[in-house]
Amino acid sequence: MTTLQPTPAPTTVPGLPPLAARVRAVPSSVIRDLLALIERPGVISFAGGLPAPELFDVEGARASFDAVLAEAGPRALQYSPTEGNRALRDAVAARYTERGLPTDGADVVITTGSQQGLNLLATALVDPGDVVLVESPSYLAALQCFALAGAKLVAVPSGEDGVDVEALAALADRWAPKLLYTVPTFQNPTGRTLDLANRQAVVAVAERHGFRVLEDDPYAELRYSGEPVLPMAALTGPGRVVSTGSFSKILAPGLRLGWVRTDPSVRAGVVVAKQAADLHTSTVDQAAAAHYLAAGRLDAAVDRTRQEYRRRRDALLAGLPAALPPGSRWTTPDGGMFVWATLPEGWDTTALLPRALEHDVAFVPGAPFFPGDPQPSTMRLSFTTYGPDAIAEGTRRLAAALAG
Ligand SMILES: Cc1ncc(COP(=O)(O)O)c(C=O)c1O
Structure with a gap:
């Protein structure tokens, strides 16, 4: 019979300092x-x-990598700007604009998967001891990012319609949180989607209580039935809702290409955190993805x-x-x-x-x-x-x- 044991916690080695x-x-x-x-x-x-x-x-990816290496040559293999490939940022922005959230390429920072976006935002937005409200249940690897940044996580009950807005308001009153983390569309793990009225209500609570919302939205384009719902960032002024997105579920996860969409005030912090994390996301992978999108293959x-x-x-x-x-x-x-x-x-x-x-x-x-x-x-x-x-x-x- 299979036994289910978690990875053992890190052990201390005699004579060496413990891990952080x-x-x-x-x-x-x-x-x-x-x-x-x-x-x-x-x-x-x-x-x-x-x-x-x-x-x-695979064919399309190979064609794009070939084209990029043929056309840009060594430039495709060189260091590149922390914010990311401008053509790719513009293409991501155009997809948001199509979804009803007007976006400029400058609003987008390309990240190494949206997981890195979550991590950079945790670094940029959360001080040790800050309260981060999280849906319950939620996507665990995001919670790891906030926990590593020293956040205190407070669970917000979620029902059939996503976040329980009344409970959210009560918890915001009690805890004065800095951030709410939510996966509003086809959530991992529940598959649930927050409808427009609830999105508006959540954003209104955030405005009233002065916290930001991190809208983690890697699944939004994978819709099989029903009508698209506006991103939460479209329902409030700039800066209130920071969004992360990803090519993992619509193109290929092994490319490790995602993004953060936000206003300049948060973007500056994300860029500093990204410089420290990896300088920039792979030049050639970004260029190939930009080529692939420009060739019209993604849709x-x-x-x-x-x-x-x-x-x-x-x-x-x-x-x-x-x-x-x-x-x-x-x-x-x-x-x-x-x-x-x-x-x-x-x-x-x-x-x-x-x-x-x-x-x-x-x-x-x-x-x-x-x-x-x-x-x-x-x-x-x-x-x-x-x-x-x-x-x-x-x-x-x-x-x-x-x-x-
Ligand atoms: C809700 C959610 N956010 C973020 C991610 C991270 O995805 P990636 O780093 O591949 O973009 C995942 C992956 O499964 C996810 O389910």
């Missing part, structure tokens, strides 16, 4: 540790949440991905009624990569996982996603990695595992 308190205080991501244990051949894993590699446009690639992920989402949603015990509930996301299921009271999905693995199927137990009180009966299921037939087989295995 900030890394000793922040545990390794339980979920990453868990994925390393459960990703083995034969397992149909709803756990990982990797974009589907067969949808990566076609995103369309293909959307069509395929829609089929995969539908296959998972079709299989769940027979797989999960009576009384279970689950989200029906309009996009993104995840379905969040809540089993009836009394079920513990962490205890269930070893049994699922015996049936060669896996999911992520929900408990680690909660910064506050965990809900042990929850689980995250990703639908992007396998085709509809494998997903259907996975749900049959899940049914067998849950039946005991």
Whole structure:
């Protein structure tokens, strides 16, 4: 039977100083540790949440890298500005403008994945002891960034419609936070989307209480049904909402290309933090991505991905009624990569996982996603990695595992 043990905490070596308190205080991501244990051949894993590699446009990427190396030659391999490749910044800005958020290329800083954007923003915005409000459940690797910056994390309850706005206002009153971290569109882990009225309400609370909102939005372009919702940054004045975005889910995660969109006051801090982190994101990768976008290939690639992920989402949603015990509930996301299921009271999905693995199927137990009180009966299921037939087989295995 597989046992699920987290990566051991760093040990002290006699005669050598201990690691910095900030890394000793922040545990390794339980979920990453868990994925390393459960990703083995034969397992149909709803756990990982990797974009589907067969949808990566390898030919298009190769053509863009070839063109950039042929046309720019050594310049494509040279150091470059911290803020990023101007053509790529302009292309990101144009996509925001199309989505209803007028943006100039100067508002965008290219980062090494949006994960780095989160980290740079934590460095730029958070002092030790500051309160950062976070959705519960939430995306753990963001919480690691805030914890490493010394923040005190306070969980905001979230329901079917995303952040609970009344609870947010009460917590803002009590804690005078600096920042709210939210994934408003097709959230990781729940797949939920905050609707326009709730976005407006959240922004109004932020305005009233004088805090910023970090809108982490890597999934917004992966919509399979329903109508797009305006980014939160479009609902308030400059500087109030800082946004991060990514090419990971719409182009390829291995490129490690993301961005921060913000006003000049925050951008200056992000640039200083980025200089210290890595000077700049890979010159050649940015240039290739800019070429790829200019060639008009991204929209076609995103369309293909959307069509395929829609089929995969539908296959998972079709299989769940027979797989999960009576009384279970689950989200029906309009996009993104995840379905969040809540089993009836009394079920513990962490205890269930070893049994699922015996049936060669896996999911992520929900408990680690909660910064506050965990809900042990929850689980995250990703639908992007396998085709509809494998997903259907996975749900049959899940049914067998849950039946005991
Ligand atoms: C909500 C959220 N934010 C940020 C990231 C980081 O993505 P990347 O660094 O690949 O852009 C992820 C990755 O899964 C995510 O789910």
